[in-house]
Amino acid sequence: MVFQKRSSSEMESCGGGQVAEMPRVPKSARGKRSVRKKEAQNPGQTMCAFDLLATVAGKLLDEGEGSLGNMSTGAPALAACAKDVRVKQEQCDEEMKHFKHEVTDQDSCNESAILPHIVFQRLVSHARNEDPKAKSEAQDKESSMISCTKADLGCNFRAIADRWSPESVESGAFTGDAVASLMPTATAGFHKNAPDMYNLLDPMDVDVKPPPLVSSDSTGEMPLYDDKIRRSISLPRGPKGVAGYAVDRDDDDDKSSGCTHPSTTTNRDFRPNCTAEHSRVRKLLTCKYRKVAPARMHKSDLSYSDVERKPSFRNKKMHYTRQRTQRSTFKRRKLFDRHSVLASEFGRANGKGNTKVTGRNSHAASLEVKLRIKSFKVPELLVEIPESATVGSLKKNVLEAVTAILGGGLRIGVLHHGKRVRDDSKTLMQAGIGQDDMLDNLGFSLEPNCTHNPSQVQAPEDISFLETIDTTEPLARIAPADSSSKHGEVDVSQELALTPLAMNYQGSDHDSVHSPGGVSSPDKVSTRALVPVPPADANAGALVPVNKSKRSPEQGQRRIRRPFSVAEVEALVLAVEKLGTGRWRDVKLRAFDNAKHRTYVDLKDKWKTLVHTASISPQQRRGEPVPQELLDRVLAAQAYWSQQQAKLQPKTPPLAEARLLT
DNA sequence: CTTAGGG
DNA sequence: CCCTAAG
CATH class of the missing domain: 1.10.246.220 (Serum Albumin; Chain A, Domain 1)
Known part of the structure; x- marks a missing residue:
């Protein structure tokens, strides 16, 4: 990894006297701003934070807590894990390839965004493949399939998603065993009696205490900066690498689907309990609402059916431009408070579908359709964690992030032929969802439950808007949270570990300022927990010009401090x-x-x-x-x-x- | 969209 | 941080 170090001389050149690098240039003479766009990312930088996190997450999910060995093992262990994980990736199927692709994709400077994806994927995969009970159960429920309504469908998904409730995880259930037990029946067998699925949830019995919710933002100085990492943000338009490294990607390209509030009463039954944890999650979701993480979806990810393709997707390349529109984008976001959390597609051409449905019964006679959720994708989650954090806290953060999303009140969106099926009372048949469609035309999306913003969500305009937009998007984002000032154990901050984490800091949207001078108290780093943030919609206005003016007032939440x-x-x-x-x-x-x-x-x-x-x-x-x-x-x-x-x-x-x- | 300032 | 007037 080659980092361009900011030469101290650069600063010196200014001398205490501050010599302008260049006299104020007349606006007219500044030339096209777009020219300053950053260039390609620096290769070689990809395998860092992400790999590390992925490794941990993967290990955790695959083998349980013990797999990581002593929490204080440190970098070496992580390195080993990483290696291990990589190997697995190679041998995995399509999905894993995809996964790997993402991991190594140079374009993804925001490695952390993928982590959750993996976690989730694994969770689901795990459940799918290793829970015989789920399979048989699903098979047992093969009647009245065709008559299940869309709402039922959603309930089923919810039931699955709810298995990963904040309670279970945050209460310490994130240990290996707990995780394993959390992924039992992810195979959805759709039955009219959706609630049944829900009841399958076994209460977790944990004895661990919920991790303290720390306030956070105590971002101390970032210690232990390796020179390499130190590329200061002040680095002028350095060619790739530095400045260019963190080209922000998206955050703006959010395309999202709206939150079609399931009108069916059924949905209500599946709403997570309003526990403190839930509240918290919801709150976080709400507060982060606007700032949506640009779902670091890649082209492949974006390759939805043409029907679904929306203009917003094209913004991907708007690098620079994006910034200039940042402001307005924010505003637009305020208007739309609904985002789809996850996007899943079936039968994507590139084989990157995240979710797959397996359809059976070729004859109308058998009216059951068995849907299998192959995997879901969590677009973007950013994890910020201090180098001094323990592996344990890392695990916790990752898990929390995922959990927050899953337990924060998800709704399931159903897409048929790229179109959002919003009528929950329709039967699959009425919706035109037949077994023939199962493989290629049906899609699901996890969306944040918009209960916290009913007014906006239910706005008629929004709905009409949604009609046009089936794109689903991301969620996720970070929020400062727990800060374990006492990570006495081990610090991942060591060569291998440090670099990645540090990079993540910079790669993430958090800023990449690394001051050489702020190395005073190496322990002041704070840990930030993950917080999912529902994406906002950026195309609202454009797509719904008609109702544009008529927007519910209380839209803009103040940005988080x-x-x-x-x-x-x-x-x-x-x-x-x-x-x-x-x-x-x-x-x-x-x-x-x-x-x-x-x-x-x-x-x-x-x-x-x-x-x-x-x-x-x-x-x-x-x-x-x-x-x-x-x-x-x-x-x-x-x-x-x-x-x-x-x-x-x-x-x-x-x-x-x-x-x-x- | 940017700046500059007040809130 | 937000909001706005100006340019």
């Missing part, structure tokens, strides 16, 4: 020192191009607060303390650029200045 880390501050300072104030867009591009959640306005605001912070007494400052050194630089830069700005505006140039200029 994400305090700037010291590293970010340093990056910001660095950028401003070089670019000056007043060029926030450039600052953003230069130092926060990877941080999808930091808009130039945010940076501008942050600078504003920094200047203020630097002006007040340390005692009055709040939040994570910013090194005085940085604050000093803030003031210096602020002063310098203010002066520059004054000079450029000869309106009433001070005499002194005027003389100097002439």
Whole structure:
């Protein structure tokens, strides 16, 4: 992995005096912004965080907790695991190939996004293949198949999904055994009496306590930075590698399906209990609603039937452009609060279908159709975890993330021939879903339960909109959460482990600021738990022009607060020192191009607060303390650029200045 | 869309 | 962070 290290000289070049890298360039002269788009990703960087996580997850799911050996085994063990996992991948079937492809896909700088996918996939696969009970059960229920309604279908899926309830997992059931027991019957046998399925759920008996929900965001400085990892965000348009590495992908290309609220009462029966955990999950889902992770779906993933293909998918390449539309996108998202969590397709040409249905009974006579969920895909989940976290916490995070999604109130969307089947009361037959379709025309999608936003979800306009959009999308995103300050055990932060994790930090949309200076307290890292975030829809307006104006009011949730880390501050300072104030867009591009959640306005605001912070007494400052050194630089830069700005505006140039200029 | 500022 | 006026 070749990282371009930010040479300290770069900074020095500015000297304390801050020499503008280039005088303020007239807008007109800046040229096309699009030109600055980043280039290809740096190869070789892919196998990092993701592999590590995947390894752990895979191991965990495949063999249970014990497989990872002592939680404190550390990097070596992980390395071994990784190897092991890789081998398996090779021999696996189509799905696994797909999986592997994703893992190694250079294009996916956001490795973490795939993890859940794997986890989920494995969970499902596991259940599918190794639970004889499920199979027989499914077979036993072969009657009245054809008469089951779409709602029933959804219930069945729900039943499956609910097996992974937050309760079971968060209560410590994430141990190997527990996991195994959580994946019993994933094969859905659709029966009219959907509830039966639900009842199959066996209560888990765990004795572990739920992990503490820590608040989080205590992003301390990121310690242990390897030089390599240190590519600072301030790295100027460095060719690939650095800046280019984190081309944000999507986050905006969310295409999502709406939340068709199952009108059937049946659905209600399957709603998860409103336990504290659920509430939490829901809350998280809600709050993250807007910021949708761009489901890091790849072309293949996007290859839905043509019918489903929506314009939004084309945004994939909008790299740069995307940013510029970031703002508006957010707004649009606010309007649409429904997202499909998972997309699954059947019989995709490329064989990447995530879900498969096996249809039987070729004759109308036998009215049963056996559907088998081959696998689901979890588009994007970002996992942030400190290098010092233990493997155990990593497992927990991953599991929590997946669980949160599954247990957070999922709904199942049914797609037939690419079209969303929203009438829950229709029978499969009425919906035109016959055994002939099972393989190629039926699709399912897991969507966040939109109960938390009924008003929006049920808006008529939305529905009409949905009609057009069957694309399903992602979910997932991170949210700070548990922070186990006491990861005494082992830290994954060692060569092998460290790199990947660190990279993840940067690769993820969290910013990639790594300040060499912030290595003071290596233990302050915080662990962030995963939080699924339902995707929002970006095409709403375009697709539903008619009802555009008529939107329910309370749409926009305030973005979650994400305090700037010291590293970010340093990056910001660095950028401003070089670019000056007043060029926030450039600052953003230069130092926060990877941080999808930091808009130039945010940076501008942050600078504003920094200047203020630097002006007040340390005692009055709040939040994570910013090194005085940085604050000093803030003031210096602020002063310098203010002066520059004054000079450029000869309106009433001070005499002194005027003389100097002439 | 960007900036600049107030809220 | 949000919202807006301006450009």
